[in-house]
Amino acid sequence: MNNTTGSQDAGLAIHTEKLNLWYGTFQALFDVDLKIKQGIITSMIGPSGCGKSTFLRSVNRINERLGYVRITGAIDVMGENIYAPGVELVQVRKQIGMVFQRPNPLPISIRENVLFGHRIHNAATKTSKSEADDIVEGALKTVLLWDKVKDRLDTKATGLSLEEQQKLCIARLLPVKPGVLLMDEPCSALDPKGTEAVEELIWELRGQYTILIVTHNMAQARRASEECIFMLMGKVVEHSDTGKMFVTPENKETSDYIEGRYG
Amino acid sequence: MSEKMAQTAAGAGSDFDRLTLDWYIDKLVQALVFIGGISAIVFIIGIFVFISREGFGFLLGEFNFKEFFFSPNWRPTSETKETFGILALVAGTASVTGLAMLIAIPFSLGAAIFIAEFASGKTREFLKITVELLAAIPSVVWGFIGLAIMNPIIIETFDVPVGLNVLNAGVILGLMAAPIMTSIAEDALNAVPDPYREAAEAMGATRWQVIYKVVLPAAKNGLLGAVLLGVGRGFGETMAVLMATGHSINIPTSVFDSVRALTATIAAELGETAAGSPHYQALFTIGIFLFVITFIINLAADLVVRGVKKG
Ligand SMILES: Nc1ncnc2c1ncn2[C@@H]1O[C@H](COP(=O)(O)OP(=O)(O)OP(=O)(O)O)[C@@H](O)[C@H]1O
Ligand SMILES: [Mg+2]
Numbered sequence: 001m002n003n004t005t006g007s008q009d010a011g012l013a014i015h016t017e018k019l020n021l022w023y024g025t026f027q028a029l030f031d032v033d034l035k036i037k038q039g040i041i042t043s044m045i046g047p048s049g050c051g052k053s054t055f056l057r058s059v060n061r062i063n064e065r066l067g068y069v070r071i072t073g074a075i076d077v078m079g080e081n082i083y084a085p086g087v088e089l090v091q092v093r094k095q096i097g098m099v100f101q102r103p104n105p106l107p108i109s110i111r112e113n114v115l116f117g118h119r120i121h122n123a124a125t126k127t128s129k130s131e132a133d134d135i136v137e138g139a140l141k142t143v144l145l146w147d148k149v150k151d152r153l154d155t156k157a158t159g160l161s162l163e164e165q166q167k168l169c170i171a172r173l174l175p176v177k178p179g180v181l182l183m184d185e186p187c188s189a190l191d192p193k194g195t196e197a198v199e200e201l202i203w204e205l206r207g208q209y210t211i212l213i214v215t216h217n218m219a220q221a222r223r224a225s226e227e228c229i230f231m232l233m234g235k236v237v238e239h240s241d242t243g244k245m246f247v248t249p250e251n252k253e254t255s256d257y258i259e260g261r262y263g
Numbered sequence: 264m265s266e267k268m269a270q271t272a273a274g275a276g277s278d279f280d281r282l283t284l285d286w287y288i289d290k291l292v293q294a295l296v297f298i299g300g301i302s303a304i305v306f307i308i309g310i311f312v313f314i315s316r317e318g319f320g321f322l323l324g325e326f327n328f329k330e331f332f333f334s335p336n337w338r339p340t341s342e343t344k345e346t347f348g349i350l351a352l353v354a355g356t357a358s359v360t361g362l363a364m365l366i367a368i369p370f371s372l373g374a375a376i377f378i379a380e381f382a383s384g385k386t387r388e389f390l391k392i393t394v395e396l397l398a399a400i401p402s403v404v405w406g407f408i409g410l411a412i413m414n415p416i417i418i419e420t421f422d423v424p425v426g427l428n429v430l431n432a433g434v435i436l437g438l439m440a441a442p443i444m445t446s447i448a449e450d451a452l453n454a455v456p457d458p459y460r461e462a463a464e465a466m467g468a469t470r471w472q473v474i475y476k477v478v479l480p481a482a483k484n485g486l487l488g489a490v491l492l493g494v495g496r497g498f499g500e501t502m503a504v505l506m507a508t509g510h511s512i513n514i515p516t517s518v519f520d521s522v523r524a525l526t527a528t529i530a531a532e533l534g535e536t537a538a539g540s541p542h543y544q545a546l547f548t549i550g551i552f553l554f555v556i557t558f559i560i561n562l563a564a565d566l567v568v569r570g571v572k573k574g
Contacts, residue, residue, distance in 0.1 A: 061460065062465045065460075065461070089467070090467040090469065091467075092466050092467075093465060100462065104458040104459065104461065104462040107459060107477075107481045108476075108480060116466060116468075116476070117466040120466060121467060139568055169462075173466070174562070217471070251539060258400075259535075
């Protein structure tokens, strides 16, 4: 395991060192050093275009499907360098679940959506019907969706309301027991009621999963996270306890942004 | 407040019926588009009426349902007894189209998947253009390939007396239908929203898993539409099958039997019949039959493709 960040710190879920990222010739991340702790919710805030999504997408390595993305530096997840040469993408993505800004359930049944990840990562072993039923029920109960959809598990997931879709997108990550959940503005497509419901759910998941959530909603960051990262123009400006950041930010930029003096 | 509004409205009232040049242009364009749209329908109905009228005498007079559909004997010029059975012709068309689809479906789906999901940049553009060029090859050229190239190859390889048979025509028709099917199938795959692929990949699915678990099911209606359109193409194709089937009336028992297709029969015989004779009318009845079949296939394809957008 060469080229890791060096720290085998068990308490860290995501640890990046000198992470730089380019889209073609455009540099989107500059020397990002972050230590994100295990088992808590960390929120990431910053103006539009500062690289929040880019950071999340490089932790799941989904950025690579674009083909013109280049990265230097190191990202360790749970103490392992996910960009090491021998690393299997499939395993990385099993460890690191991702929720997108727009709910993106697959155009298959609710049941198959929940089982999708499980089937991929357990392709060799056959999952019995009752096992599958348990998995579906468990995951949907965790996201508080079971009672609403239990009678129509075989209908298309794309027919659900946006809030339900987003909950389903979270639920389908759970059966493979990821260590880290990355959420990129998971509530921005939802109405206030849906936002509240999903936020509540995220809070419920605290402790069982390490969660990194991007949000434009200051109140949400403040309510729903324990630590907070403020980014600006591809750089990390500040990373501290949420309570502290919102009361006594260290940087002028941070306080300007929090008080709404930025875009 | 409301008084003021009423006043403004009244003040503007005098302008309401003023017609500008734009208004006339708008009306003119509307009329032109309407005529264009309606004329396509009128032409189709016109063609159908014409074909029906020519074939009608036969349908009312000599037409014998049982003989027409279930007799393998097509002997329109027999001295002793004229028989008009299209069973062998239907079998010829069906066997050639069936074989063509067996060849075209895997080819075109494979090509479409490669172009839509794997190829990128220059390769992709190059392939798309190539496919479109292939789709534009006239059918007589394909017929010629069947006659001049496939024929000797089949005779050599399989050691059969004639190389103009179901196999030859099936391959030719398959190659002919594949490009257009590829094009439509590729459109269907491209219509699958990218977030689906991204979602599946983010969960750890490999490229191939993404394709067969997500993209293909999502594009299934469009792909089925592509196949049906290929079938329609095969059914209606005339020149190439006329040249490559051997054009002999036969219910084929192997791919090396020569057959004759419905379309080819019309093309080959219509010129030699006296207008209004039973033979002439029987040919038009075949025309009606083909018209109805292709109409049903195209309608099915259309409904299926449209289903994809709703669901
Ligand atoms: N696929 C891409 N190709 C090229 N440039 C990109 C791509 N995606 C993002 N960028 C650029 O990278 C920078 C960071 O984008 P990113 O999407 O990470 O910002 P963000 O903080 O998530 O913004 P938002 O709050 O609007 O979602 C932006 O300047 C953006 O234009
Ligand atoms: Mg973003």
